Amino acid sequence: MQFQQGKPPVGIVFDADLGNNIDDALALASLYGFQGKSESRVISVSTTRPGLNSAIFADILVRFYTGEPGPFAPPSPIGLTLGKAQTDTALMTAVVGKPEYPRNIKQLNETADPLAMLRNALSAQFDANAIVFLAGPATNLAKSLDLPHMKTLIASKVRYLVAAIGNYSGGAADPQVLADLPAARKLFAEWPSPIVAVGSEIGTALTFPAASLEKDFAWAPAHPMVDAYRAAGKMPYDAPGTALAAALYAVRPKEPFFKQSDAGTISVADDGRTKLTASAEGKHHFLIADPAQKEAITQLFVETASTKPVPRAPRFRPQQKKQ
Numbered sequence: 001m002q003f004q005q006g007k008p009p010v011g012i013v014f015d016a017d018l019g020n021n022i023d024d025a026l027a028l029a030s031l032y033g034f035q036g037k038s039e040s041r042v043i044s045v046s047t048t049r050p051g052l053n054s055a056i057f058a059d060i061l062v063r064f065y066t067g068e069p070g071p072f073a074p075p076s077p078i079g080l081t082l083g084k085a086q087t088d089t090a091l092m093t094a095v096v097g098k099p100e101y102p103r104n105i106k107q108l109n110e111t112a113d114p115l116a117m118l119r120n121a122l123s124a125q126f127d128a129n130a131i132v133f134l135a136g137p138a139t140n141l142a143k144s145l146d147l148p149h150m151k152t153l154i155a156s157k158v159r160y161l162v163a164a165i166g167n168y169s170g171g172a173a174d175p176q177v178l179a180d181l182p183a184a185r186k187l188f189a190e191w192p193s194p195i196v197a198v199g200s201e202i203g204t205a206l207t208f209p210a211a212s213l214e215k216d217f218a219w220a221p222a223h224p225m226v227d228a229y230r231a232a233g234k235m236p237y238d239a240p241g242t243a244l245a246a247a248l249y250a251v252r253p254k255e256p257f258f259k260q261s262d263a264g265t266i267s268v269a270d271d272g273r274t275k276l277t278a279s280a281e282g283k284h285h286f287l288i289a290d291p292a293q294k295e296a297i298t299q300l301f302v303e304t305a306s307t308k309p310v311p312r313a314p315r316f317r318p319q320q321k322k323q
Contacts, residue, residue, distance in 0.1 A: 011043035017136030018047040019054040019092040022232040024135045027243035027304050033304025034251045044121040046079025046114035048139045055080040059090045075104040079114030094231035095224045114140045122157045130157045133165040134241035142183035151192045160194040164186035166274035168286040169201040170187045173272030185268045197286040203240030205289035210236040216306035230308040259288040298305035
C-alpha cells in the first residue's frame with residue numbers, strides 16, 4: 001500500500017489586473033509571504049489587464065518571490081486575458097524595463113489561458129481546500145462560470161471567494177467594477193461558493209507604509225516591488241491596502257482582524273455601485289475595518305510583503321510501503 005500524503009495548506013487562485021496599481025502586486029507578494037510560512041499556497045496567477053507586459057510583470061514577481069525556476073520547480077505559468085493592449089503604467093515599466101529581473105515570458109504564446117488555468121488548478125485540489133482571490137475586474141471569473149461543469153467544480157473545491165472589488169460604505173462606484181460591469185453582476189449573481197467582499201473603503205482605512213521600503217526591503221539590492229512602488233506614485237505615499245486586506249483575510253479568516261457585515265446578497269446597480277441586501281439565506285458578506293486592529297494588520301502587511309524568497313519544495317513520488 002502507499003503512504004497517504006497529508007492535506008496540504010489551502011491553495012489560492014490569484015486573479016488581478018496586475019500593473020494597474022501597486023496594491024494588487026503587494027497582495028501577491030503578501031500571499032507568497034504566507035506561503036513561506038506554510039499557511040497557504042499560490043496555485044495559479046492570472047492577470048485581467050490585456051497586454052504582454054502585464055503578464056511579464058506578474059512573471060517577474062512570481063520568479064522573485066519563489067526563486068523559480070530551479071531544479072525541482074519548473075516555471076509557473078501566468079494566465080493572460082486577451083484583448084486590446086492598454087498603455088503600460090509607470091509601475092510596470094519600472095520593473096519590466098529592467099533586464100536584471102529574471103522572467104520566462106517574452107512573447108504572447110508563452111502565457112496561458114486563464115480560464116483553463118483556473119479549472120485545472122481547482123481540479124487538482126482536495127475538496128473545500130481552495131480559495132479564489134479576485135482583485136480587479138471580474139472578467140475571468142465570470143467567463144469561467146460558463147465552462148462545462150465549472151459551477152459544480154467550484155462548489156466542491158472552493159471554500160469561498162475573496163473579492164477585493166466594490167464599495168460598501170455608500171461611496172462612489174469602484175473602478176474595478178466599472179471596468180467590466182456585466183462580469184461583476186454575473187459574478188455576484190451566479191458564483192456558487194460563499195463570497196467575502198473587501199471594498200475600497202477598507203483600503204482607505206488600512207494602508208501600506210512607504211517608510212518600510214528602506215528598512216524591510218533592503219535585503220535585496222534590486223527589488224521589483226520597491227521599484228514598482230516608487231514608480232506608482234509620488235513618494236512618499238502610503239498605498240491603499242484593499243487587496244492586501246483581502247489577502248490577509250483569505251489566509252487567516254479566523255483571526256479577529258476585521259468585523260463582518262450581516263449575511264446577504266450583493267448586487268451591482270447600473271452605475272456600478274455595490275449593495276448588500278441582508279438575508280439569513282445569503283452567502284455574501286463584506287469586511288468592515290476595525291481601528292483597534294490597524295497596527296497589527298500593518299505589521300503583517302509589511303512582514304509578509306517583504307519576505308525573502310522561499311523556493312518550492314521538491315516534488316517526489318511518495319514511497320511505497322513494503323508488504
